[in-house]
Amino acid sequence: GESVGLHLPTLSVQEGDNSIINCAYSNSASDYFIWYKQESGKGPQFIIDIRSNMDKRQGQRVTVLLNKTVKHLSLQIAATQPGDSAVYFCAEKSSGSARQLTFGSGTQLTVLP
Amino acid sequence: DGGITQSPKYLFRKEGQNVTLSCEQNLNHDAMYWYRQDPGQGLRLIYYSQIVNDFQKGDIAEGYSVSREKKESFPLTVTSAQKNPTAFYLCASSTPRGGLNTEAFFGQGTRLTVV
Numbered sequence: 001g002e003s004v005g006l007h008l009p010t011l012s013v014q015e016g017d018n019s020i021i022n023c024a025y026s027n028s029a030s031d032y033f034i035w036y037k038q039e040s041g042k043g044p045q046f047i048i049d050i051r052s053n054m055d056k057r058q059g060q061r062v063t064v065l066l067n068k069t070v071k072h073l074s075l076q077i078a079a080t081q082p083g084d085s086a087v088y089f090c091a092e093k094s095s096g097s098a099r100q101l102t103f104g105s106g107t108q109l110t111v112l113p
Numbered sequence: 114d115g116g117i118t119q120s121p122k123y124l125f126r127k128e129g130q131n132v133t134l135s136c137e138q139n140l141n142h143d144a145m146y147w148y149r150q151d152p153g154q155g156l157r158l159i160y161y162s163q164i165v166n167d168f169q170k171g172d173i174a175e176g177y178s179v180s181r182e183k184k185e186s187f188p189l190t191v192t193s194a195q196k197n198p199t200a201f202y203l204c205a206s207s208t209p210r211g212g213l214n215t216e217a218f219f220g221q222g223t224r225l226t227v228v
Binding site for chain 2: 009043045
């Protein structure tokens with residue numbers, strides 16, 4: 001079956017630096033991707049999404065890049081803040097599937113003071 | 114405020130007991146989902162429902178049951194057949210029904226512990 005995985009399980013960055021979290025996916029039919037942020041003991045929160053007809057999408061302090069050729073997705077967080085410390089999940093979906101998203105295992109981002 | 118409400122936040126179950134986790138949404142979403150999350154891992158799909166009175170098994174449905182009698186509600190029962198039920202359970206909903214791409218909105222989760 002399809003799988004969505006993250007390259008690094010943990011990432012530590014200094015406050016104020018930029019963070020890059022990577023994600024690989026294997027389902028070539030996936031055409032919708034989302035990044036979620038999950039704080040300890042809480043449900044995932046939507047950060048940003050991107051459809052397969054785009055390579056890049058920007059939000060407030062976040063940018064998602066999609067490389068369909070190598071099936072790679074990344075989340076960039078600018079000027080990382082302590083409140084950004086959380087687990088970040090990428091998730092993918094195919095328009096042809098009635099199922100909901102397939103999630104990766106997550107990356108724990110820790111912001112160092 | 115619109116959202117998804119899961120209850121209880123913490124739940125303790127004795128061996129051999131069935132327990133039911135509640136999930137209610139007032140977002141008028143057609144689709145609802147249950148996920149299980151184990152420590153340090155991603156979310157695995159238990160059951161999903163695209164419409165009232167219909168639901169489908171996900172990847173790890175064994176030992177679980179659901180019902181979808183109302184659009185707003187999608188309760189999950191963890192039965193005694195589930196051998197390792199201790200986990201964090203997340204309910205989600207999305208719209209529209211079926212294949213169009215929209216994000217899922219999540220509840221705050223229920224932490225189930227077997228004692």
